[in-house]
Amino acid sequence: MGQSYTDHQGPTDPVARPGWCLVRQQIRAGYADGVVVVTHSVISPHVGEYRREVDWFGQHCGFVGVVIPEIQAARK
Known part of the structure; x- marks a missing residue:
């Protein structure tokens, strides 16, 4: 089974988490x-x-999967 990582709420800049x-x-x-x-x-x-x-992520051949698309999140 693969590993998973969690990132707790904190500073908004992702590279600081x-x-x-x-x-x-x-x-x-x-x-x-x-x-x-x-x-x-x-x-x-x-x-x-x-x-x-x-x-x-694109430059490093990785992907970002977003469960709730940005357009849906904006409608809420």
């Missing part, structure tokens, strides 16, 4: 293919930070 950094390390090392989050705000509620992380 230990759990998020662990996921990035696993992607870089080739041990993980991507990350699944419930909403985009789990990554960051700030568009610039969110986009930076999505771009980072």
